[in-house]
Each structure stands twice: as C-alpha cells, then as structure tokens.
Amino acid sequence: MTLSSPALPAPVALEPRSARIAISAIFFINGFAFASWVPHIPTVQTRLGLSTAVLGLALLGVALGALVAMPITGMLVARWGSRAVTLASSLLFCPLVALPVRAPSLPLLVVALVCFGAANGAMDVAMNAHAVAVERQLGKTVMSSFHALFSLGGLTGAGSSILLLSWGLTPSMHMTGAALLGLGVVLGASRFLLPASADEGGSAHSFALPRGPLLLMGFVTFLVLMVEGAMADWSAVYLRQSLGTEVGLAGAGYAVFSLAMTAGRLTGDRLVSGLGPEKLLRSGALLATGGLGAALLLHHPVAALIGFGCVGLGLSNLIPVLFSAAGRTPGVPSGVGIAAVSTTGYGGFLVGPPLIGLLAGPMGLPASLGLLVAFLALVAASGSRVLGAQA
Secondary structure (H helix, E strand, O other): OOOOOOOOOOOOOOOHHHHHHHHHHHHHHHHHHHHHHHHHHHHHHHHHOOOHHHHHHHHHHHHHHHHHHHHHHHHHHHHHOHHHHHHHHHHHHHHHOOOHHHOOOHHHHHHHHHHHHHHHHHHHHHHHHHHHHHHHHHOOOOHHHHHHHHHHHHHHHHHHHHHHHHOOOOHHHHHHHHHHHHHHHHHHHHOOOOOHHHOOOOOOOOOOOOOOHHHHHHHHHHHHHHHHHHHHHHHHHHHHHHOOOOHHHHHHHHHHHHHHHHHHHHOHHHHHHHHOHHHHHHHHHHHHHHHHHHHHHHOOHHHHHHHHHHHHHHHOOHHHHHHHHHOOOOOOOHHHHHHHHHHHHHHHHHHHHHHHHHHHHHHOHHHHHHHHHHHHHHHHHOHHHHHHOOO
16 A cells, blocks of 8 residues: 555646745744734633643643654655645644634643644644755755744734734634634645655655764754743743843843844845855854853843844854755755754753753752853854764
8 A cells, every 4th residue: 555645736836936935935824823822822821720830731732742743744755745745734734723722621722732733843844844945946045034934924923913912803713813814825825836856755764863964963953942942931031030120121032032033034045155054053153152141141131132132143043054954964855854853953942941940949040041051152163063064
C-alpha cells in the first residue's frame, strides 16, 4: 500500500516570485491567528474558573501538540513535498485556532489546545521547508523576510484584537472571524505555491535525530529560543519588580523587544547577503549579549528598554538563518532537517521561562537573567562552527 499526496488545488504558476508572495501570506496568517488567540487567555481562565497553576498546565498542551507534530511533519514533507503539507496544516490550523475560546470545560480546553498546538507546529515546519524551496528557486536569501511577515502578522493580530474587542465583539465572534480570514488567505495563496517537484517530495526519509551539523544547529536554536521565551515571560516582571516601574512601562519592555525584532527581520535578507550567515549570527548574538548585559548592569528603566530592544534586534535573524541552514543540510531533506532543529530548539522556548523562575528564588531575578547573557555569548562563539559546514 502506498501513500498518495493529499488532493489540493494544483499550482497555476512556477514563478518563484509568486510563490514568495504566497508563502509570505501564509507566514503572516500563522502569526496573525496565533496572536489573535493570546488576548483571550485571561477570559478563558475566568470563564472556566481556573487557577494560574492549572491554566499554566493547560497551556502546556500547545507545546505538547507542537513537539509531537514537528518530527512527524518532517517525514510528511519528505514524502509529499512541502506544498501539500503546508496547505493541509494551514487549513487545519485556521479553524482549530478558534476552538479554545469555545471550550466548555477544562478537559475539552486541553484537547483543543493540544490539537491547536499540533497544527501550529506542523505549519511551522512545513512553511519553513517551503520557504527553503522558494529560496532555492530564487537563488538568493529571503528567509528573514518570511519571518518578518510572521512578526508583522503577530503585531497585527494583537493590535486588531484590542480594537475589535473594544468594539464589543465576543471572543467567539472575534476568533471565528480570524479563522475565516486565515482560511481565505490560505486558499487564495494555495495555487501559487511551488509544486512538490520544486523540493524533495517523494522521499521516504524518516525523522533525523539531530547529529553532526544538525545537532549543533539544534543546540544553538535551543539557546536562542530559550532567550526569546524568557524575554516574553520575564521582561515585564523585571521592569516592574526589580526596577519598580509603573504597570504601563513594564508592559513596554516586551513591546520594544518585539518591534525591534520585526524591524531587524525586515532588513535581514540584505544583512545576510552583505555579511554572510556566519558573520550575521555572530554579530547578532553579540549585540543581544551586550544589550541584555548592559540592561542588567545599569539597572535603570531606560537602559532596560534600550537593552531589550538590542536583544530583539540581535536575535531577529538568528532563527531564519538557522532554519535556512538546516533546510540545506547535505543529504537531509529540508523538511526533515528543519523538523529536527525546530523540535530541539522549541524545547528551549519551553525550558527558558520556568528555568528563570526557578533560579530567581535563590539568586534573584537580575542574576538569573544574567545566565541568558552567558548563553548568548555561547551562541556568538559557536557561529563559525554551527554554520561552517554550510559554507
């Protein structure tokens, strides 16, 4: 018995520029839909009467679903090609993102979050694999622009959520609208993606355990995403508790980080072309190291905001560079390589926030955040080794 590719709309163009626009739209929708859900988390907590601890455990369902789906998706991309899997996972992700706000009980909330997380993880691997195929067709580095569209989608989703909810939309109405918009964009983009023949669809390659170059890329990705996760969860706490800022200014910490990351990704492709991926990895990690180190040493709100901006700018193009390199690993299909690195790296996003919290008790929050400075310095020192094999 042989597997056949899912029945999806046939592409109408092999034009790489059309495919670039199409996969950019899918990156945007992934960030937009995910960010649209985030503002509803407190509402779901209140409606179901969940404690903070129980809510935290439930939200781990998103991570669990992603970690299970990512390696499986790599195998599916190797078998069917990134186009088919990108479309299938995107068409699942858009409606699933609307389910958690409708969950009537804790068990069903967990099920919804696991399914949502699995679709998101699958979409992440597949769309990055297709982005590598588009890069090959174009003959130039464009991965940062795709991740910039993801970041812009996140900012748009978060901003539009605030506006629409202030107009009186219910959570269910808002998320249904976001899901329908996502489905419309994905279906519109579907016919312009590259066909399976543009990448390695048809291979029977299985999931690759990270080893050799993939192991080093996975380790560096783990450290980078550990810092990103810690910044998301602890930047506001640091400003509020350690520096005594007002609530509004505390929230500005992550906003500055996110805006700087988006701005960096918008210029990332030119930087990769000008500096090369290895030098960009080192310089970006050094900028993030210096920014976070200065923010902690100077112990002032203005220094912290500038420092967090430097971290966002420095990290902005590291994941695009690492994913692009993983998708080009010799002898490994792009989907399998990206799945191996992203699955390993995603663990850092999960480990970072609780690790900082655990160490903040005995060490204090500034000292525990100081460990991230050491991790960033290690990323900078690993630049030549992690990308040397790609040269």
